[in-house]
Amino acid sequence: MKQRGRIGIIGGTFNPIHLGHLMIAERALEAYELERVIFVPAFQPPHKHTDVIEARYRYEMTAAAIMDNPKFTVSDVELTRGGPSYTVDTVRHFHTIYGEDVEYYFIAGTDTIQDLPTWKHIDELLELCHFIGATRPDGTADIENIIAYFGDVGREKIHSLVVPAMELSATELRRRLRTGQSIRYMVPKAVCTYIAEHDIYL
Numbered sequence: 001m002k003q004r005g006r007i008g009i010i011g012g013t014f015n016p017i018h019l020g021h022l023m024i025a026e027r028a029l030e031a032y033e034l035e036r037v038i039f040v041p042a043f044q045p046p047h048k049h050t051d052v053i054e055a056r057y058r059y060e061m062t063a064a065a066i067m068d069n070p071k072f073t074v075s076d077v078e079l080t081r082g083g084p085s086y087t088v089d090t091v092r093h094f095h096t097i098y099g100e101d102v103e104y105y106f107i108a109g110t111d112t113i114q115d116l117p118t119w120k121h122i123d124e125l126l127e128l129c130h131f132i133g134a135t136r137p138d139g140t141a142d143i144e145n146i147i148a149y150f151g152d153v154g155r156e157k158i159h160s161l162v163v164p165a166m167e168l169s170a171t172e173l174r175r176r177l178r179t180g181q182s183i184r185y186m187v188p189k190a191v192c193t194y195i196a197e198h199d200i201y202l
């Protein structure tokens with residue numbers, strides 16, 4: 001039987017995108033032999049309601065961040081769709097575009113994986129894609145409870161990936177920017193330049 005191609009998807013608010021996101025995408029690509037990873041900035045992240053800048057800026061920063069990696073691409077599907085950015089709608093969209101010969105791996109931090117039981121149409125979503133939970137140094141590294149919660153499907157579809165601990169978050173970056181501190185070496189140079197040129201995070 002022909003082996004199905006594998007595509008990674010990393011969804012996020014990317015407010016702003018940082019080296020933690022890029023590192024987990026690269027590690028997932030390598031560990032799961034993904035052909036490429038699609039970065040999908042959320043238009044309206046379902047679980048985040050405050051302190052989110054306009055989607056266009058977050059999309060453009062993401063495009064700038066991945067520019068030098070031919071295996072990384074960015075999709076505007078959630079911006080175009082508008083409304084709350086439910087992952088099930090996004091993965092359905094990719095299934096429609098690329099057909100059934102592709103397996104999808106949604107890449108996330110373990111903090112995100114902890115919330116999976118509350119996601120829209122999670123049972124359908126677990127049929128449509130795998131999840132890779134990259135360890136995050138915030139006490140949410142153990143996702144065994146979530147894997148067990150979903151039983152056989154959880155054991156088949158949710159995977160834990162140990163990655164180097166990077167104590168980086170967009171929250172911390174926004175805090176640093178607002179207090180005039182440096183974010184150099186925490187985001188790609190192109191993202192530093194973009195933020196400086198667009199006067200965002202004032």
Ligand SMILES: Nc1ncnc2c1ncn2[C@@H]1O[C@H](COP(=O)(O)OP(=O)(O)OP(=O)(O)O)[C@@H](O)[C@H]1O
Pocket residue numbers: 011012013014015020021024107108109110111112134135136137166167168169170171172
């Ligand atoms: N340092 C990190 N290590 C591992 N995973 C991360 C890291 N930073 C973010 N992620 C994961 O990347 C995905 C997208 O993250 P998101 O855009 O919400 O960034 P964030 O840094 O968590 O943002 P914020 O601090 O605003 O909540 C999430 O699944 C998150 O868990």
Ligand SMILES: O=C(O)c1ccc[n+]([C@@H]2O[C@H](COP(=O)([O-])O)[C@@H](O)[C@H]2O)c1
Pocket residue numbers: 010011012013014040042045046047048085086087088108112118119120
């Ligand atoms: O589909 C859902 O119900 C759902 C609920 C919470 C988060 N998500 C997705 O998970 C990704 C990470 O979300 P966040 O809020 O940590 O940036 C992003 O792509 C969100 O759209 C999706």
